[in-house]
Amino acid sequence: MSYLEFRAVTKRFPGVLALDGVSFAVPRGTCHALIGENGAGKSTLGKILAGVYTADAGEMRLDGKPIAPADPIAARALGIAMVHQELAFCPNLSVAENLCLGDLPLRPGGFVDRPVLRARARTMLASIHAEIDPEALIGTLSTGQEQLVQIAAAVGTGAQVIVMDEPSSSLSAGETRELFTLVRKLKARGLTLIYVSHRMSELFELCDHITVLRDGRHVATGAIAATTPARVVSQMIGRELRAQTPAHLSRSPGPERLRLEALSSPGKFSEISLAVRTGEIVGLAGLVGAGRSETLQAVFGLDPAATGRVLVNDRALAPRSIEAALAARLGLLPEDRKRQGLVLGLNCRENTALASLPVLSRLGWVRRGLERSLADRYQKRLRVKAPSLETIVGGLSGGNQQKIALAKWLARDCDILLIDEPTRGVDVGAKAEIYALLDELACEGKALLVVSSELPELLGLCTRILVLRAGRLAGEVPRADFSETALMRLMAGVDPAAPSHIQPKGVTSLQ
Amino acid sequence: MRPFIRNLFRFQESGLLWVILVLGVVLTAFAGTVRTPKFERAADGGRQRVFTTDAEGNRAPAFEVKNKFLNAQNLAQLAKDTSFIAIMAVGMAFVIISGGIDLSVGSIYALASVLGAMVLNHLGPEGTAMAPLAACALGVLVCLATGALCGLANGGLIVALGVHPFIITLGAMAILRGIAFVATKGQSIGGFPADLREFVRFELGNGLSVVPLLVMVVVTALGWIYLSRLAAGRRVYAIGGNEQAARFSGIRVGRVKLGVYILAGLAAGISAVLSLGYYGAATSGDGQGYELNVIAASVVGGCSLTGGRGSALGVVLGALIIQMIASGIVILGIDQNYSQIIIGAVVIAAVVLDNVNTWLAKRRLTRA
Numbered sequence: 001m002s003y004l005e006f007r008a009v010t011k012r013f014p015g016v017l018a019l020d021g022v023s024f025a026v027p028r029g030t031c032h033a034l035i036g037e038n039g040a041g042k043s044t045l046g047k048i049l050a051g052v053y054t055a056d057a058g059e060m061r062l063d064g065k066p067i068a069p070a071d072p073i074a075a076r077a078l079g080i081a082m083v084h085q086e087l088a089f090c091p092n093l094s095v096a097e098n099l100c101l102g103d104l105p106l107r108p109g110g111f112v113d114r115p116v117l118r119a120r121a122r123t124m125l126a127s128i129h130a131e132i133d134p135e136a137l138i139g140t141l142s143t144g145q146e147q148l149v150q151i152a153a154a155v156g157t158g159a160q161v162i163v164m165d166e167p168s169s170s171l172s173a174g175e176t177r178e179l180f181t182l183v184r185k186l187k188a189r190g191l192t193l194i195y196v197s198h199r200m201s202e203l204f205e206l207c208d209h210i211t212v213l214r215d216g217r218h219v220a221t222g223a224i225a226a227t228t229p230a231r232v233v234s235q236m237i238g239r240e241l242r243a244q245t246p247a248h249l250s251r252s253p254g255p256e257r258l259r260l261e262a263l264s265s266p267g268k269f270s271e272i273s274l275a276v277r278t279g280e281i282v283g284l285a286g287l288v289g290a291g292r293s294e295t296l297q298a299v300f301g302l303d304p305a306a307t308g309r310v311l312v313n314d315r316a317l318a319p320r321s322i323e324a325a326l327a328a329r330l331g332l333l334p335e336d337r338k339r340q341g342l343v344l345g346l347n348c349r350e351n352t353a354l355a356s357l358p359v360l361s362r363l364g365w366v367r368r369g370l371e372r373s374l375a376d377r378y379q380k381r382l383r384v385k386a387p388s389l390e391t392i393v394g395g396l397s398g399g400n401q402q403k404i405a406l407a408k409w410l411a412r413d414c415d416i417l418l419i420d421e422p423t424r425g426v427d428v429g430a431k432a433e434i435y436a437l438l439d440e441l442a443c444e445g446k447a448l449l450v451v452s453s454e455l456p457e458l459l460g461l462c463t464r465i466l467v468l469r470a471g472r473l474a475g476e477v478p479r480a481d482f483s484e485t486a487l488m489r490l491m492a493g494v495d496p497a498a499p500s501h502i503q504p505k506g507v508t509s510l511q
Numbered sequence: 512m513r514p515f516i517r518n519l520f521r522f523q524e525s526g527l528l529w530v531i532l533v534l535g536v537v538l539t540a541f542a543g544t545v546r547t548p549k550f551e552r553a554a555d556g557g558r559q560r561v562f563t564t565d566a567e568g569n570r571a572p573a574f575e576v577k578n579k580f581l582n583a584q585n586l587a588q589l590a591k592d593t594s595f596i597a598i599m600a601v602g603m604a605f606v607i608i609s610g611g612i613d614l615s616v617g618s619i620y621a622l623a624s625v626l627g628a629m630v631l632n633h634l635g636p637e638g639t640a641m642a643p644l645a646a647c648a649l650g651v652l653v654c655l656a657t658g659a660l661c662g663l664a665n666g667g668l669i670v671a672l673g674v675h676p677f678i679i680t681l682g683a684m685a686i687l688r689g690i691a692f693v694a695t696k697g698q699s700i701g702g703f704p705a706d707l708r709e710f711v712r713f714e715l716g717n718g719l720s721v722v723p724l725l726v727m728v729v730v731t732a733l734g735w736i737y738l739s740r741l742a743a744g745r746r747v748y749a750i751g752g753n754e755q756a757a758r759f760s761g762i763r764v765g766r767v768k769l770g771v772y773i774l775a776g777l778a779a780g781i782s783a784v785l786s787l788g789y790y791g792a793a794t795s796g797d798g799q800g801y802e803l804n805v806i807a808a809s810v811v812g813g814c815s816l817t818g819g820r821g822s823a824l825g826v827v828l829g830a831l832i833i834q835m836i837a838s839g840i841v842i843l844g845i846d847q848n849y850s851q852i853i854i855g856a857v858v859i860a861a862v863v864l865d866n867v868n869t870w871l872a873k874r875r876l877t878r879a
Contacts, residue, residue, distance in 0.1 A: 365740055366741065
């Protein structure tokens with residue numbers, strides 16, 4: 001008998017049908033995987049269950065009774081809790097205070113009863129065997145610890161269903177193992193878990209059943225033992241993925257465009273020296289915190305503490321100056337497009353023109369016709385799906401937003417593109433388009449330096465890959481030696497005796 | 512023709528125009544009438560009363576019956592009152608769209624008025640030191656420069672120290688008014704060359720002071736062009752919408768911010784010039800509480816306090832709405848003591864309505 005049931009759940013967002021009549025059932029005491037590409041609707045479904053969003057149509061049943069939580073508090077009352085991937089607590093308060101925030105133990109006169117508060121928090125943390133100091137401020141915890149606190153809060157308040165939204169996305173390998181152990185324990189206690197993720201290996205290790213979503217539609221639900229990762233992938237993307245060799249590899253790279261000489265920034269990265277040639281896509285791999293994004297930002301003149309030199313076409317740029325970087329035709333597609341890449345309240349045309357205003361204006365007047373034709377050209381070239389040029393960017397899907405963020409630099413006609421996470425939060429179709437576009441740009445003679453956390457992405461796209469480890473260049477892998485193992489070794493630094501053909505730091509194949 | 516009419520009511524500020532129209536109709540309907548003596552222009556240019564002579568040869572003063580709201584004099588008064596606030600609101604629009612706030616505009620207005628007045632007073636009504644016209648020009652220049660410099664100081668501190676504009680301009684609000692008070696020792700300063708007063712109070716027909724109105728129209732037009740047509744204006748929206756993304760796009764955020772505060776100060780300076788001319792005197796207490804009226808006008812006119820949204824035309828219409836309500840309270844004979852309560856409620860209602868409107872638009876988008 002199914003414990004939790006979704007019946008034709010439908011949810012619309014401006015411009016998108018996020019969920020389209022999704023129906024499936026989850027048995028009690030199981031871990032149910034919810035998988036799909038970005039934009040498939042898996043997080044949306046989790047959030048509807050947890051009361052963050054409300055469904056536009058359809059119904060959910062818990063233990064046979066229809067439920068429709070209007071907000072997270074109502075969901076809590078029904079025994080449904082969600083563990084979010086982003087900050088869910090007040091970082092300025094302690095673990096204990098956060099855990100009891102909704103129900104602070106009080107003494108007469110409204111004073112907080114601290115001993116009771118502490119004891120309650122200890123019990124909650126102990127119930128999931130988490131060793132965290134209840135007095136510690138949330139802001140001082142690691143992401144993994146914070147997630148444990150969230151789980152403790154859920155379990156401690158009697159949750160029977162826990163939705164975990166990409167729980168492992170920012171955890172270290174060790175923390176992920178601990179999380180798995182905990183999930184198994186919770187399952188043994190009879191809790192039902194909805195595990196939202198796109199990491200195939202985790203799901204196959206941890207979950208009992210799997211539901212695949214694609215473009216907001218339900219594709220398949222079944223026992224995980226009865227399927228294979230390859231089948232799930234093809235269900236997710238709806239077609240076979242064909243690995244295509246990028247076209248730029250068949251051309252020999254041109255002269256050197258960008259060179260970093262001992263670029264350093266205290267506490268972020270040090271002594272980064274590398275070169276990118278015309279027509280090359282150079283990957284920059286590394287674990288979270290290795291200093292990849294920081295390096296790109298420093299090249300773009302955004303790091304006020306950076307030292308060392310950045311040379312474009314053999315000419316040194318004025319240090320720490322974004323104007324100099326722009327004048328040398330550099331463009332930076334930042335990691336977080338919503339915070340750094342786009343002005344969400346402005347429309348497609350205005351965002352595309354944002355970096356090109358000096359070129360587009362004469363005596364301070366924006367030349368509207370020119371602006372419109374420029375925006376139109378790149379909207380067509382990047383195949384941005386938007387009702388018009390005047391559509392507000394905030395309402396577009398992740399993939400289309402990313403295309404606009406990229407269009408901004410193409411419109412400026414940059415020669416060197418620094419690209420940070422080209423496809424984060426982008427659906428699978430747009431992903432393929434962005435890869436093809438980057439390849440095309442390299443063929444046109446642009447130099448690209450690409451940072452990505454997704455190794456297959458770099459392996460598929462790049463001419464060669466440089467690896468950063470703890471702020472230093474750990475080595476370079478040429479295309480001939482591309483493999484995830486080789487990269488992981490350099491990234492994690494686990495194997496000091498790296499295979500000889502992987503060149504250690506300091507020896508660049510260009511020299 | 513249909514699409515044209517539809518577009519006419521579709522543009523951003525059409526909602527405000529509707530509100531003004533409705534307010535006007537309501538005020539006209541409920542204002543009632545008043546009997547006022549009739550005047551005519553005499554041969555020498557002065558005003559003189561009109562008399563009627565009846566059949567028995569008795570001369571009696573003539574009266575006319577007018578709608579209390581919808582009459583030339585009241586509308587002229589309304590236009591003049593609106594223009595002082597509206598000009599400053601255009602400056603405020605720049606700041607609010609950029610994501611900032613300027614609480615010091617009322618004080619800038621006072622300081623600019625007072626310093627301008629001191630210069631005009633020193634040069635004397637008779638123009639002892641220089642030609643009256645030159646004296647006036649100098650006074651006006653001092654007013655404008657004071658406004659711009661105060662704005663520069665605000666912007667400079669905000670950019671250089673990275674402190675929230677609320678704090679800096681709150682401090683500036685007290686400091687600048689304090690300077691105005693110290694400079695004047697709290698006295699009212701008058702005695703200007705007559706030319707300025709004659710110019711600003713130049714009337715067209717029945718008491719309609721066109722100069723403040725014209726200045727308002729010009730300032731609005733310039734503000735509108737700046738914000739919607741110039742690259743500089745686009746940068747203001749970009750910074751208000753997402754400062755970090757603007758910086759990552761190579762926009763010099765500090766420079767743009769400096770600019771908006773200078774413009775807000777300059778707008779306060781322009782208003783100060785008009786008030787000097789209109790009232791012929793200035794004290795350090797002038798413009799007390801103007802910052803709130805100006806911010807209210809901006810918010811009613813569609814500026815979002817989180818930045819990135821608003822327009823020059825919108826805030827001017829917002830100022831007109833607030834002024835209409837203020838004068839409506841007088842006309843309808845509502846107790847003056849209620850005026851602040853009503854205006855406060857209107858500001859909140861306007862923002863709530865705007866939020867509802869945004870929500871509806873979003874829903875329409877979802878349904879589509």
